[in-house]
Amino acid sequence: MRRGFLVSEKNGQELRRAPVVASVVVGRTEDCDLVVEDHAISRHHVVVTARKDKFYWKDLDSRNGTFVNGARMIEGELKVGDRMEVGETVLRIKIEEVPDEAGAEETAALPSAGPRKADELLHGVYTVMNAVATVYDPCALVDRILEATVKAIRAQRGAVFLAGEADDALLPCPVYNQVHVIENGTLDRADTCDIRISGTVARRVLREGESVLFNNTEEDGELNVAESIMTLQLRSIICVPLRAKNGILGILYIDTDQARHQYTEQDMLLTTAVGNSAGLALENATMHQQLLDKQRIEQEIAHAWTIQEGFLIKEWPDTDPRFEVYGETHPAKTVGGDFYDFVQPDPDHVGVLIGDVSGKGVPAALSMAQLLAAFRLYARDMASPTEVIKALNDDFVRRTRHGTFCTLCYLYLDLTTGNVLCANAGHHPTVHIRPEDASCLGDASGPPVGILPEGPWEDTSWKVQPGDSLLLYTDGIVEARNGAKLSDAQNESESPEEFGDEALCRAAQRLGQKPACGLIYGVQQEVEEFCSPFPPHDDCTMIALRYFGGEARNPS
Numbered sequence: 089m090r091r092g093f094l095v096s097e098k099n100g101q102e103l104r105r106a107p108v109v110a111s112v113v114v115g116r117t118e119d120c121d122l123v124v125e126d127h128a129i130s131r132h133h134v135v136v137t138a139r140k141d142k143f144y145w146k147d148l149d150s151r152n153g154t155f156v157n158g159a160r161m162i163e164g165e166l167k168v169g170d171r172m173e174v175g176e177t178v179l180r181i182k183i184e185e186v187p188d189e190a191g192a193e194e195t196a197a198l199p200s201a202g203p204r205k206a207d208e209l210l211h212g213v214y215t216v217m218n219a220v221a222t223v224y225d226p227c228a229l230v231d232r233i234l235e236a237t238v239k240a241i242r243a244q245r246g247a248v249f250l251a252g253e254a255d256d257a258l259l260p261c262p263v264y265n266q267v268h269v270i271e272n273g274t275l276d277r278a279d280t281c282d283i284r285i286s287g288t289v290a291r292r293v294l295r296e297g298e299s300v301l302f303n304n305t306e307e308d309g310e311l312n313v314a315e316s317i318m319t320l321q322l323r324s325i326i327c328v329p330l331r332a333k334n335g336i337l338g339i340l341y342i343d344t345d346q347a348r349h350q351y352t353e354q355d356m357l358l359t360t361a362v363g364n365s366a367g368l369a370l371e372n373a374t375m376h377q378q379l380l381d382k383q384r385i386e387q388e389i390a391h392a393w394t395i396q397e398g399f400l401i402k403e404w405p406d407t408d409p410r411f412e413v414y415g416e417t418h419p420a421k422t423v424g425g426d427f428y429d430f431v432q433p434d435p436d437h438v439g440v441l442i443g444d445v446s447g448k449g450v451p452a453a454l455s456m457a458q459l460l461a462a463f464r465l466y467a468r469d470m471a472s473p474t475e476v477i478k479a480l481n482d483d484f485v486r487r488t489r490h491g492t493f494c495t496l497c498y499l500y501l502d503l504t505t506g507n508v509l510c511a512n513a514g515h516h517p518t519v520h521i522r523p524e525d526a527s528c529l530g531d532a533s534g535p536p537v538g539i540l541p542e543g544p545w546e547d548t549s550w551k552v553q554p555g556d557s558l559l560l561y562t563d564g565i566v567e568a569r570n571g572a573k574l575s576d577a578q579n580e581s582e583s584p585e586e587f588g589d590e591a592l593c594r595a596a597q598r599l600g601q602k603p604a605c606g607l608i609y610g611v612q613q614e615v616e617e618f619c620s621p622f623p624p625h626d627d628c629t630m631i632a633l634r635y636f637g638g639e640a641r642n643p644s
Contacts, residue, residue, distance in 0.1 A: 091186045092143060094136050096124055097178040108181070110244050110349060111137040111273045113148075114174065119239055128152055128175030135273035136166060136179075143181050145172065146274060224376040227263050233366045234270040237340065240362075241326075241355040244344035245271045247283055248330070248366075251294060251338045258290060258339070284320055285341055289327045293339050299328040299363070301356040324351045328363035332371035340366060388450050395453040399460050401430055410503045410638070411438060414604035415631030418564075418612065418624070425452035425494070426562045426629035429460055431467040436503050439467050440633050442560040443496040443515065446536075455492055459484065463498075473498040473511030474547045481513070481537040493538035497530065497560055499633070501552070506635060508558070510548045513537050516566065519559040519593055520552065521600035521607075526593040554637035557600050557607060564626035566592055568615045571622040587618050604632040 094112050095105045104122060106112045112121040115132040124133070130150040137144050146163040147154040154161065155173040166172060172179040230248045238246050247269040249258040258280070260267045266277040289300050302325040326342040340363045342351065396417075404414055415428040425445025432438045441463060445455045459480060466479045476498055484494060497515040501508050510518060510529070514536035517528040534545035552558065570585040592611065599610040608630045615628060 090183055092138060093182050093184060094122055095180050095182050096122060097180065098176065103177075105182075108136055108138045108143060110242050110344075110346065111135055113239070113273045114179065115148075119235075121239075122179075124174065124177050126175040126177050129177065133174050134172075134179075136181075137272040143167070146272075148274065150174070224373050226370055226373045226377060227261060227268070229366075229369055229373050230261065230268040231270075231275050233340065233362060233369070234268060234275065237342065237359055237362050238270050238273070240358055241342070241351065243326075243342045243351075243355075244346060244349060245269070246340070246342045247285065248340055249290070249338050251336055258294075285343065286320065286322060286325055286327075289325050290339055290341060293327045293329050294336065297329050297331075297336055299326070299356055299360045301326055301351060301353065303350045321345050323347055324349060326351050326356050326359050328356070328360045330367035330370060331364050332367040334371070337367050337370055339363075391450055391453075395450070395457055396427065399457050400427060404430070405432065408435075408503070410636050411501070411633060412604045412636075413438070413440060413631070413633045414608060415440075415442075415629075416605075416608050416612070417627060417629040419627050420564070420623070420625060425456050426564065426627040427456045427460060428560070428629060428631040429463060430631070431464060433468050433471075437471070437500065438503060438633070439473075439498060439500045440558070440560060440631050441467075441496065441498045442562065442629065442631050443494050444562045444627075444629075445494045446492055451492075455488055455494070458487065459494060467498075471500065471509075472547055473500050473509050474545045477511045477513050477534075477537065477545050478543065481540075481543055484538040485541055488538055493536040495536045499530070499558060499560065501558075501633065501635065503635075503637075506552045506554070506556075506637060508550050508552055510550075511545050512548070513543065513545055516561060516563065516589075519561070519596045520550070521557040521559060521596045522553070523555060523601065526597035526600060528589060528593065552635045554635060555601070557596075557604065557632055557634040559596050559607065559611070559630060559632045561592070561611075562627060562629040564624055564628040565611070565615055565630065567626060568619050568624045568628070569622075571619045587615055591618075604634045607632045607634075 092108045093105045094108050094114070096103045106122040112135065113132055114120060114122045114124060114134045114136070116124055116126060116129055117131045120132060129152065130148065132148045133150045134145055134147050134154050143166045144164070145154070145166045147161070152175060156164065156166070157171055166181055168181050168183060170181065234246050234248060237243065247267055249267060250261070251257065252259045260280050261277070264277055267280055267283050269276050269278050269283060289302060293300055304323050322343050322345055324344050328340050330337045330340060340359060342359060344351070400417065401415065406412065413430050415430070417426050417428070425447060427443055429441040430438070443459070445452045445459070447455070462480055462483050463476065466476045470476050470479070477496060480496065495515040496513040497510065497518060499508055499510050499518060512530050512532040513534055514532050518530045519526055520529050529550055530548045533548065534543040537543070566587055566589055568587040573585050595611050595614045596607065599607045602610060611630060612628060615624060
């Protein structure tokens with residue numbers, strides 16, 4: 089019988105040759121079918137494929153390119169007599185007569201059995217195990233798995249599918265939303281709808297968790313009559329599960345439509361070994377990727393807190409005897425959008441602001457920074473809190489992405505009279521603390537900023553007396569959960585007990601005669617005791633303003 093060989097030459101002398109039955113990969117690494125010891129060529133330089141007595145070649149994105157008959161090309165047909173140059177090496181196709189042994193027609197594309205086959209089995213498994221130890225990118229790992237398997241068993245085509253939640257669901261790679269495939273030695277990615285495989289074989293492997301070998305000469309009733317196999321005219325199929333500790337992650341699928349290409353039991357054993365190793369490798373790579381994602385999130389949180397901290401006030405005014413002010417925020421595990429601010433537009437007026445931007449992490453911190461910058465500009469020239477809220481809303485609607493909003497409460501205090509103006513945009517009311525009681529004033533008169541182009545916000549007014557305090561807070565304070573009853577509430581499917589407005593008013597009234605910082609420290613301590621043994625689940629932010637009027641400040 090006549091057979092084509094790909095021959096490498098240098099200075100007119102033949103160096104090596106490889107039979108071209110299915111495909112031959114040429115390169116300088118030992119896993120290639122035809123190894124060329126030439127530093128000018130790439131690790132995997134070019135692939136030559138046999139199709140119906142013709143030979144086709146394709147450059148594998150080599151560094152220095154491939155030349156055929158003196159012209160640099162990417163792919164094409166390679167005819168007898170053509171001169172292909174890779175580096176300083178010449179490749180030619182030669183057709184020669186070889187012995188027509190019994191059964192050669194059916195097994196021509198397969199490597200011979202015996203010691204060489206055993207070596208290739210061990211080499212294939214070793215290659216994948218090496219990938220387990222060196223590759224932590226799931227996509228790159230799948231490519232390595234396909235290359236190792238196809239190389240070891242001389243496969244025509246292979247693909248890796250991931251298992252879905254349903255028993256027979258096959259999913260693409262989640263990174264690219266495409267399937268990793270290799271055909272005739274060339275790696276590629278394709279849409280799921282463009283990869284036609286035997287669904288009957290794939291479902292059997294996913295359902296039973298066993299490897300399947302099909303040859304069209306075998307008497308397998310279910311597979312011989314399978315519509316997918318007949319439609320695709322498949323001659324041989326290997327499909328094995330990708331096993332991991334926690335189940336089957338997917339399948340490694342190999343097939344061919346060439347009549348002379350029949351996979352063997354040894355091919356299935358190797359592919360099964362690869363599948364077992366590959367499943368563990370993919371599981372490890374996925375866990376490694378999840379760890380990296382967690383680290384990136386933690387870095388983002390740290391960066392968000394740095395941004396947020398940079399805009400919050402650290403040095404509070406202490407030279408005016410008519411008032412004192414202090415604010416503090418205690419972030420939960422994830423940095424949210426809580427913030428506060430203080431302004432004194434003129435010697436006789438001060439303003440305190442508190443707010444909460446929707447979302448978490450860097451986006452919330454950046455929105456907060458943008459809003460605070462605008463607030464300090466508007467509060468300098470506008471005496472009405474409602475005017476400030478409306479101006480901030482205009483900016484927020486125009487500049488922020490869809491869906492982002494912010495609750496705000498802004499108090500404006502006249503230090504000479506004790507008159508308070510308050511505008512509240514979807515935020516909690518203010519706690520007015522007097523020696524005899526504490527009550528909530530200044531309910532929201534409109535929605536959070538960023539929701540509507542225009543809002544119905546209005547100023548609410550009341551008066552504070554010397555010795556009174558005003559406490560502004562975010563929802564992390566009143567929605568703090570009772571840690572002692574939290575587990576019981578979860579077991580009984582009940583809503584957990586929250587700290588609430590009434591408890592906050594009672595705590596504020598008990599602590600109202602303390603300095604502003606002492607008031608905040610005391611309330612925070614009671615909230616943490618209420619949540620014990622767990623920390624508060626949300627950011628806890630407060631700002632307190634104590635009014636003295638014309639009286640001297642009590643240092644206690």
